[in-house]
Amino acid sequence: MNTYMTILIGSLLVNNFVMNKFLGICPFLGVSKKFDTALGMGMAVTFVMTAASFVTWIVNEFLLLPFDLAYMQTIAYILVIAVLVQIVEMALKKLSPSLYQALGVYLPLITTNCAVLGVAILNTDEGYNLLESTFNGFCAALGFTLAMLLFACIREKLSLAKMPKWMDGFPGALITAGLMAIAFQGFGGLI
Amino acid sequence: MAKNKKPTFLSVFLNGLIFENPTFALMLGMCPTLAITIAGSNGLGMGLATTAVLVCSNLLISILRNVIPDKVRIPAFIVVIASFVTMIDLLLKAYIPALSASLGMYIPLIVVNCIIFARAESFAFKNPPVLSIADGLGMGLGFTFAITLLSCIRELIGAGKLFGVEVIRLVLEAGTNWINATFNLELVAPVYQPMAIMTQVPGGFVTLGILLILVNAISNAAKKKAAAKEVQA
Amino acid sequence: MRNNFAVASSPHLRSKATTQRIMLEVCLALAPAGIAGVILFGWRAALLIAVCVTTCIVSELLWQLVTRQKVTVNDFSAVVTGLLLAYNLPASAPVWMAVIGSVLAIILVKQLFGGIGSNFMNPALTARAVLFISWSALMSAADPAPISAIYDPIANFVGKLGAGGIDVLSGATPLNALNAGSTEGLSLMSLLMGTHGGMLGETCAIALIIGGVYLCIRGIADWRIPAAFIGTVFVCYFFMGGAEMALYQLLSGGLLLGAFFMATDYATSPITGLGRVIFGVGCGLLLFVIRAFANYPEGCSFAILFMNVATPMIDRFTMPRPFGEVKKHG
Numbered sequence: 001m002n003t004y005m006t007i008l009i010g011s012l013l014v015n016n017f018v019m020n021k022f023l024g025i026c027p028f029l030g031v032s033k034k035f036d037t038a039l040g041m042g043m044a045v046t047f048v049m050t051a052a053s054f055v056t057w058i059v060n061e062f063l064l065l066p067f068d069l070a071y072m073q074t075i076a077y078i079l080v081i082a083v084l085v086q087i088v089e090m091a092l093k094k095l096s097p098s099l100y101q102a103l104g105v106y107l108p109l110i111t112t113n114c115a116v117l118g119v120a121i122l123n124t125d126e127g128y129n130l131l132e133s134t135f136n137g138f139c140a141a142l143g144f145t146l147a148m149l150l151f152a153c154i155r156e157k158l159s160l161a162k163m164p165k166w167m168d169g170f171p172g173a174l175i176t177a178g179l180m181a182i183a184f185q186g187f188g189g190l191i
Numbered sequence: 192m193a194k195n196k197k198p199t200f201l202s203v204f205l206n207g208l209i210f211e212n213p214t215f216a217l218m219l220g221m222c223p224t225l226a227i228t229i230a231g232s233n234g235l236g237m238g239l240a241t242t243a244v245l246v247c248s249n250l251l252i253s254i255l256r257n258v259i260p261d262k263v264r265i266p267a268f269i270v271v272i273a274s275f276v277t278m279i280d281l282l283l284k285a286y287i288p289a290l291s292a293s294l295g296m297y298i299p300l301i302v303v304n305c306i307i308f309a310r311a312e313s314f315a316f317k318n319p320p321v322l323s324i325a326d327g328l329g330m331g332l333g334f335t336f337a338i339t340l341l342s343c344i345r346e347l348i349g350a351g352k353l354f355g356v357e358v359i360r361l362v363l364e365a366g367t368n369w370i371n372a373t374f375n376l377e378l379v380a381p382v383y384q385p386m387a388i389m390t391q392v393p394g395g396f397v398t399l400g401i402l403l404i405l406v407n408a409i410s411n412a413a414k415k416k417a418a419a420k421e422v423q424a
Numbered sequence: 425m426r427n428n429f430a431v432a433s434s435p436h437l438r439s440k441a442t443t444q445r446i447m448l449e450v451c452l453a454l455a456p457a458g459i460a461g462v463i464l465f466g467w468r469a470a471l472l473i474a475v476c477v478t479t480c481i482v483s484e485l486l487w488q489l490v491t492r493q494k495v496t497v498n499d500f501s502a503v504v505t506g507l508l509l510a511y512n513l514p515a516s517a518p519v520w521m522a523v524i525g526s527v528l529a530i531i532l533v534k535q536l537f538g539g540i541g542s543n544f545m546n547p548a549l550t551a552r553a554v555l556f557i558s559w560s561a562l563m564s565a566a567d568p569a570p571i572s573a574i575y576d577p578i579a580n581f582v583g584k585l586g587a588g589g590i591d592v593l594s595g596a597t598p599l600n601a602l603n604a605g606s607t608e609g610l611s612l613m614s615l616l617m618g619t620h621g622g623m624l625g626e627t628c629a630i631a632l633i634i635g636g637v638y639l640c641i642r643g644i645a646d647w648r649i650p651a652a653f654i655g656t657v658f659v660c661y662f663f664m665g666g667a668e669m670a671l672y673q674l675l676s677g678g679l680l681l682g683a684f685f686m687a688t689d690y691a692t693s694p695i696t697g698l699g700r701v702i703f704g705v706g707c708g709l710l711l712f713v714i715r716a717f718a719n720y721p722e723g724c725s726f727a728i729l730f731m732n733v734a735t736p737m738i739d740r741f742t743m744p745r746p747f748g749e750v751k752k753h754g
Contacts, residue, residue: 020392022226026305029221035740071281074299075273082269111269114222114303121296153736154544161542164491170218171403175536178396179545182553183733185393186710186726189719388558397532 004135009190011139017115018147018177019184024115028148029173031106033159038152042145044103046138048088048110049119052081053137056120057130077120078111085111115144151180198318200325207329213306214337215406220306224338225395227297231354234342236290238335240283240298244275245307245334246327249315251275253323256316268311269302276302306334345398349389359383443540447500449644453635454507454685460618460628465515469624472513472522477506479526487535501540505529508548511625511681512725513555514565521562525551541691545732549686549725556725565621598622598676599721602669615675626681636684645688648697649704653683656708664716678724679711686725692732699735699742706731 017023024045031041056077064070089107092100110116119140123133154176163172213219223241227233248271252259259267280298283291291298301307310330315323346352351359360383367380388394461469480502488495509525529551534543556563598620614620618628626632639645654674661670674680687693687707694703707727714723 022222022392022395023300025221025225026219029218071277074277074280074302075270078269078273078302079266082266111265112303112305112308114300117300117303118296121299125296150733150737153740154733157544157736157739158537158542161538163538163542164536166404166407167536171400171407172536174396174400174403175532176544178393178400179533179550180733181393181396182388182550182557183545183726183729185391185553185557186714186720186723186730187718190713190717384559384562386558387560388554391557393554393557 003132007132007136008139011136012143012146013184013187014190016143016147016184017118017140018144019181021118023118024113024144027106027109027113028144028151029170029177031109032148032152032173033155035149035152035156038148039145040102041106041109042141042148044106045110045113045115045144046141047103048081048085048107049116049141049144050134050138051088052084052116052120053123054130054134055080055084057123057128057133060124061130073121073124074117077117081116081120082111115140147180147184151177154180198322200321203322203325204329207326207331208333208336211330212333212337213330214334214341215403216410217306217309219309220304220334222300223297223304224334224341225392225399227294228338228342228345228395229349229390230293230346230352231339231343232290233293234339235335236283236287237294237297238331238338240279240294241301241304241306242328242331242335244272244279244301245310245331246324247275248272248307249310249323249327250320252311252315253318253320259316264312264316268308272307272311273302306330341395341399341402344402345389345394348386349391349394350387351383351385443499443501446644447504449642450504450639450685451500451507453639453644454504454511454625456631456634457511457625457628457681458507460631461511461515461624464618464627465624469510469515471519472515472517472624473507473510475519475522476510476513476526477503479523480506480509480530483527483530484535487531488539491535493539496540499540502530505534505547507625508546508681508685509551512548512552512623512678514563514622515624517555517562521555521559525555528554543691544736545729546686546689546692549682549729549732553725553729556720565623598672599715602672602676612671612675615672620676622676623678623681626678629675629680632680632684636680639684639688645684646693646697646700648700649688649693649707650683652701652704653687653707653711654679656705657711660708660712673715677715677722682724682728683707687728687731692735694735694738694742696739696742696744699738702738702742703731703735706734 011017015021018025018028027041027045032038059076059080060073064073064076069076085107089100092103092107119137122140123136126136128136155173158172158176167175207213211217214224220241223237227237248268251271252268255267255271276299279301280291283294283298310326314326318326343353346354347358351357360380363383364380367378370376371378386394389398458469458473461473481497484502485495485497487493488497506526509529510522513522513525529547533545533547533550534540537543598615616629618631620627636645636650640647640650657679658670658674661673665673683704687704694700710727710730711723714720714726720726
C-alpha cells in the first residue's frame with residue numbers, strides 16, 4: 001500500500017510531470033487558454049497514459065526482455081503508443097461519438113506528447129511491476145491534468161488583466177508557468 | 192524571407208537557423224529546451240544530437256518521399272526517427288557516457304521532439320534530399336544555438352559557471368587583483384552567490400519567457416526597419 | 425478588470441483613494457510587528473525594512489515611468505509589499521538579497537502581469553520563495569540580536585518578560601524543536617513576545633495578533649481566511665500532538681504573519697465567501713503537510729503560494745453563475 005501512496009503523492013505533486021520534470025510542455029502551453037479544452041486534453045492524456053503504461057510493460061516484459069531486445073525500447077514504445085492512440089481514436093469513434101467529439105481533436109497530438117513516452121521509460125527505469133506501472137501512468141497523468149487545469153484557470157483570469165502587449169502568448173505563458181513552478185517547489189522531500 | 196526566389200541550399204539553411212528558428216520563432220521542442228538547459232555542455236550536446244537525428248531523418252524521408260504512401264506516412268516517420276534516435280542513444284552511451292548520463296531519459300525522448308516530426312512532415316516529405324539536408328542542418332543548428340544560449344544564461348547565473356568553468360569567480364578575483372595592484376590596496380575579492388533557482392524548474396520557464404520577449408522585441412524592431420526601408424525605396 | 429472584483433462582499437479596489445486608504449491601514453497594522461522586529465533584532469532589521477520598502481517604491485516608479493504608464497506609487501501597495509518581504513527575511517540577510525527580492529516582487533510578479541490587482545501570486549511571498557530556493561543558507565532564521573548599546577533598556581525589558589531571556593533561546597528556532605517532536609525549552613511567553621530565532625517580522629506573536637485583529641475588525645481583511653487557516657492548522661496538530669503542541673505550532677514560524685497579512689491579499693485570494701473558507705482550509709492543510717513531512721521546516725509561504733495558484737480555480741467553481749448573470753461578470 002505504501003508504494004502506491006508514494007507513487008500517488010510523488011507523481012501528482014512532488015515530481016509533477018509538467019512542474020518538475022518538464023514533460024508534456026507543448027500541450028501544457030498550447031491548449032491551456034481555456035478551461036474546457038484543458039480538461040479535454042487532460043482526460044485524453046490520462047486515458048492514453050494509463051493504457052500506454054499497461055501495454056508498454058507487457059511489451060517490455062514479454063517481448064523485449066526475453067528476446068534480448070532492450071535496445072529497441074524506444075522504437076517499440078513509440079510504435080505501441082502510436083498504435084494505441086489510433087485504436088483509442090477508432091474505438092471512441094465507434095463506441096462513444098460524444099466522447100470522441102470532445103477528445104477527438106487532441107488524440108493525434110498525444111502521439112508526440114513526450115509525457116506518454118516519458119512515463120513508459122520511467123516505469124521501465126524504476127522497475128515497477130504491472131500494477132505499479134499502470135497506477136504510476138494514471139497518477140502522472142492526473143498530475144499533468146491538475147497542472148493543466150490550474151494553469152488554464154490562471155490564464156483565463158489573466159486574459160482579463162491589463163498585461164503589457166509583449167507578454168501576450170508564449171512569453172506570458174512561460175513566465176506564468178515559472179511562477180506556478182515556484183509554488184510546486186514547496187513539496188520537495190514529501191516522499 | 193523572400194518567398195518568390197527559388198530556394199537554395201544557403202537560403203533554406205539560413206531560414207532554419209535564423210528566420211524560422213525552431214525555438215524562438217516556431218516554439219517547437221519545448222521539453223528538452225527547458226529540461227536539460229542547466230549547463231552549457233548539456234545544451235550543446237542535446238542540440239548536436241538533435242541536429243544529427245534531424246539531418247539523417249530529413250535525408251532518408253526525402254529520399255523515400257516518393258515511395259512512402261501518403262496514408263502511412265506518420266508511422267513511417269516515427270519508425271525512421273526512432274531508429275536514428277536509437278543509434279544516437281547507443282553511440283552516446285558508448286563514446287560520451289558522461290553526457291549520456293546527464294541527459295538521461297531526454298535522449299530517447301528526442302523521438303517525440305516535435306521539431307523533427309514537424310520538419311519531416313512539412314519539409315522533407317515535399318523537397319529534394321539536398322534541400323532537406325540544408326533544412327535539417329539549419330533547423331538543428333538553430334535549435335542548438337537557442338538551447339546553448341539558454342543553457343549558458345542559466346548556468347552562469349545559477350551556478351556561476353560557463354561550460355563548467357567558474358567564470359564569475361575568476362573574473363572577480365582577477366578584477367580585485369588588478370585593483371589591488373594598481374591602487375596598492377589589499378581588498379578581498381567578493382564571493383559570488385549563485386542564484387540556484389535559475390538551474391531549477393522555475394528558472395527555466397522564466398528565463399525562456401524573458402528571452403522570448405527580447406527576441407520578439409529585436410525581430411519587431413528589425414521588421415519595422417525593413418518596412419521603413421521599403422517605403423523609402 | 426475592476427468588474428471582475430465587484431462581485432465580492434468585502435471592500436475592494438474601487439478607486440485609487442480607497443486603495444490608498446486600505447494600504448495605509450495595512451501599513452498601520454503591520455507597524456507593531458516591525459517595531460518589535462527592530463527591538464528584537466537590532467539595527468539590521470530596520471535597515472532591511474528600509475531597503476525593501478525603498479527598493480519596491482523605486483522599482484515600481486521606474487517601471488511605470490519607463491513603460492509610460494500612469495504612476496500609481498502613491499497607492500502605497502509597493503510599501504506594503506516591501507514591508508511584507510522585509511518581515512519574511514532573517515535579520516542577518518545581506519542587503520543585496522533584499523534588493524533582488526524587492527525588484528523581483530514588483531517587476532516579475534506584479535507589474536509584468538499588469539500591476540495592482542492583476543498579479544495571481546502574492547509578490548512578497550513569491551520573492552521570498554525565490555530567495556529561499558536560491559540562497560537557503562543565507563535565508564535561514566536569525567537569532568535575536570545580542571543586546572546592543574542603543575536598545576539596551578528595551579531589549580533587556582523584553583528579554584526579562586520572555587522566560588529564559590534572549591541568551592538562552594539562541595540557536596534553533598522553535599519550529600526546529602517542535603518538528604523534532606518536543607515542546608521542551610519553549611515557553612509560551614517567549615513565543616508571544618518573539619524572543620526566539622526566526623524571520624525579523626514573524627517572531628512577535630502579540631504584535632501580529634494585534635495588527636491582524638485590527639485588520640479584521642476594520643473589515644479590510646476577511647476574517648474567514650485567517651480563521652479557517654489557523655483553525656485547520658490547530659486541528660491537524662491537535663490530533664497529531666495534543667493541545668499544547670497545537671498551540672505552540674500556531675505561535676511559531678510564519679503562520680500568523682502569513683494568515684493575517686499575506687493569505688488575505690485581495691488579488692490572490694478567492695472572491696466568494698465559500699471560496700475563502702476553502703482557501704484558508706487548503707492553506708492550513710498544506711502548511712501542516714509541508715511542516716510535518718517535507719524538506720522545508722516552514723511551509724507557510726509555499727502553502728499560501730500553492731493556494732494562490734489554485735485561487736482562479738476555486739473562484740471558477742464557487743462563483744454563483746445563474747442564467748442571465750453571466751454577462752454581467754463580463
